[in-house]
Amino acid sequence: MALSIGVVAQQYxxxxxxxRYYEEQGLLPFIKRxxxxxxxxxxxxxxxxxxxxCLKKKVCS
Structure with missing residues (x-):
């Protein structure tokens, strides 16, 4: 199931x-359209x- 950018933004x-910035910088390179x-x-x-x-917060499980 695919989620929209609005739903993902709200969830996270x-x-x-x-x-959008993450995608432009190549951190999320495989997002389909x-x-x-x-x-x-x-x-x-x-x-x-x-x-x-997780890496931003330096708290990975």
């Missing part, structure tokens, strides 16, 4: 511009995002 307490051009976050993307947030 991040701003939409932050998620819908035919309309909207980002579709999949589980692998969410796992990567979780790792990024």
């Amino acid at each position: 307490d991040l701003s939409i511009p932050t998620l 819908s035919p309309a051009g909207r980002r579709e976050f999949r589980q692998a993307d969410l796992d990567c995002l979780c790792d990024i947030e």
